[in-house]
Amino acid sequence: MNAPVSNDLAITRLSTWEEDFDARLSALLAWESVSDKAVQQSVDEIVTAVREQGDAALLEYTRRFDRVEATDMGELTLGKERLESAFAGLPDQQRDALAQAAERIREYHQRQKPESWQYTEADGTVLGQKVTPIDRAGIYVPGGKAAYPSSVLMNALPAHVAGVREIVMVVPAPGGVVSELVLAAAHLAGVERVYTVGGAQAVAAMAYGTETLPKVDKIVGPGNIFVATAKRAVFGQVGIDMIAGPSEILVVSDGQTDPEWLAMDLFSQAEHDQDAQAILVSWDEAHLDEVQSAMERLLPTLEREPIARVSLVERGALIACRDQKEAMELVNRIAPEHLELSVADPEALLPEVRHAGAIFMGRYTAEALGDYCAGPNHVLPTSGTARFSSPLGVYDFQKRSSIIQCSPEGASVLGKTASVLARGESLTAHARSAEYRIK
Numbered sequence: 496m497n498a499p500v501s502n503d504l505a506i507t508r509l510s511t512w513e514e515d516f517d518a519r520l521s522a523l524l525a526w527e528s529v530s531d532k533a534v535q536q537s538v539d540e541i542v543t544a545v546r547e548q549g550d551a552a553l554l555e556y557t558r559r560f561d562r563v564e565a566t567d568m569g570e571l572t573l574g575k576e577r578l579e580s581a582f583a584g585l586p587d588q589q590r591d592a593l594a595q596a597a598e599r600i601r602e603y604h605q606r607q608k609p610e611s612w613q614y615t616e617a618d619g620t621v622l623g624q625k626v627t628p629i630d631r632a633g634i635y636v637p638g639g640k641a642a643y644p645s646s647v648l649m650n651a652l653p654a655h656v657a658g659v660r661e662i663v664m665v666v667p668a669p670g671g672v673v674s675e676l677v678l679a680a681a682h683l684a685g686v687e688r689v690y691t692v693g694g695a696q697a698v699a700a701m702a703y704g705t706e707t708l709p710k711v712d713k714i715v716g717p718g719n720i721f722v723a724t725a726k727r728a729v730f731g732q733v734g735i736d737m738i739a740g741p742s743e744i745l746v747v748s749d750g751q752t753d754p755e756w757l758a759m760d761l762f763s764q765a766e767h768d769q770d771a772q773a774i775l776v777s778w779d780e781a782h783l784d785e786v787q788s789a790m791e792r793l794l795p796t797l798e799r800e801p802i803a804r805v806s807l808v809e810r811g812a813l814i815a816c817r818d819q820k821e822a823m824e825l826v827n828r829i830a831p832e833h834l835e836l837s838v839a840d841p842e843a844l845l846p847e848v849r850h851a852g853a854i855f856m857g858r859y860t861a862e863a864l865g866d867y868c869a870g871p872n873h874v875l876p877t878s879g880t881a882r883f884s885s886p887l888g889v890y891d892f893q894k895r896s897s898i899i900q901c902s903p904e905g906a907s908v909l910g911k912t913a914s915v916l917a918r919g920e921s922l923t924a925h926a927r928s929a930e931y932r933i934k
């Protein structure tokens with residue numbers, strides 16, 4: 496039964512069998528469609544200014560972009576007591592919800608903890624891998640258009656599980672208003688100091704250090720396109736976790752899920768940001784019409800309708816495909832941050848999924864549950880980077896060193912092999928260094 500389709504929501508409709516499908520989908524997905532020249536240029540300028548002028552530039556951009564008239568970084572630095580009092584002042588219901596989410600997130604991440612290992616060969620040579628936490632992690636908590644206490648937990652708890660010694664947290668406070676829930680979450684997650692700065696300027700400050708804000712070893716966390724572009728720009732100066740930019744959801748529906756549920760699942764990510772991306776794929780065209788009608792009915796009921804509407808019109812799509820197989824090919828091409836398999840038998844499709852940040856299995860698994868409290872991390876790769884990146888995890892806060900300890904016998908055996916290879920490379924100091932140890 497075809498539901499009537501009105502044109503109230505001008506969301507892109509695509510069909511895989513159309514001639515220009517590939518080109519239109521590629522244009523919709525392109526990183527440059529959000530991080531355009533203007534964004535890149537602005538980020539480059541901001542990063543250079545903060546690198547060269549430190550706190551002065553950080554304060555200037557905070558005035559310009561967050562409308563905070565601070566003259567000293569001390570005004571933008573919140574210590575342990577302030578975080579503690581935010582936690583103490585929370586209504587019980589919010590404190591309990593935060594604590595429950597924190598417990599589940601901690602428990603999930605405990606299972607990720609990699610251990611050091613080593614083994615001994617017959618001649619006594621020991622080989623192994625030593626896992627070490629990074630010394631100082633910088634966590635970016637977004638805060639421009641919404642407050643993200645959940646992102647505090649998702650960033651800081653795995654850092655603690657990993658054994659990170661020091662966490663530097665930044666979060667913008669637009670108009671000088673800082674979310675009590677965010678500060679309370681910071682206390683709960685063991686963060687001791689928060690700087691209320693955001694955007695590319697905060698990323699640059701953590702990468703290069705300023706008079707006040709210490710330089711970190713690695714920057715993690717999600718953010719809008721300015722934050723994601725800045726993280727990309729400072730990579731190499733510091734480590735970064737991944738590109739975790741504007742949120743994305745790709746839903747694959749077999750046509751049997753309530754269209755209103757799907758409409759709201761798509762809205763749940765579209766409401767984050769005008770640059771967010773919500774896409775529905777189905778081999779049931781009438782179902783796509785029904786979901787579009789549901790979206791048109793429900794969109795005006797959203798508090799964040801203006802943001803969601805721009806996201807849906809500019810970056811969203813309803814895609815008709817021929818069958819389930821073609822839907823799965825699209826999944827792997829799009830490599831979405833979040834994939835909802837809204838089908839009767841999601842386990843049957845799971846082996847076909849190669850690229851997705853997080854996979855939500857079945858009609859009852861709303862992506863929103865993963866955002867807050869299911870347990871897995873909600874900091875996830877966007878813009879197709881799930882092809883090579885993973886969810887934020889304990890492993891992002893650790894690195895590995897190789898261990899080699901040769902016995903006299905082992906040094907002799909390896910020395911002969913190394914000598915041959917070194918002479919083959921004409922690196923004779925290498926060869927002679929190895930040969931000294933040959934018995």
Ligand SMILES: NC(=O)c1ccc[n+]([C@@H]2O[C@H](COP(=O)([O-])OP(=O)(O)OC[C@H]3O[C@@H](n4cnc5c(N)ncnc54)[C@H](O)[C@@H]3O)[C@@H](O)[C@H]2O)c1
Binds near residue numbers: 694
């Ligand atoms: N991928 C993930 O894991 C994940 C998780 C949570 C949230 N998110 C995303 O994080 C983002 C949060 O965005 P947000 O805007 O609410 O907060 P944000 O903290 O990411 O960005 C706010 C900052 O952007 C900067 N900014 C805004 N407009 C600017 C301009 N014109 N020029 C230069 N800088 C500018 C300002 O410095 C401001 O402080 C959303 O896109 C959301 O979808 C992603």
Ligand SMILES: N[C@H](CO)Cc1c[nH]c[nH+]1
Binds near residue numbers: 646743832
């Ligand atoms: N969906 C976001 C990740 O893209 C995470 C989040 C936090 N709060 C709500 N949602």
Ligand SMILES: [Zn+2]
Binds near residue numbers: 742764767863866
């Ligand atoms: Zn979300």
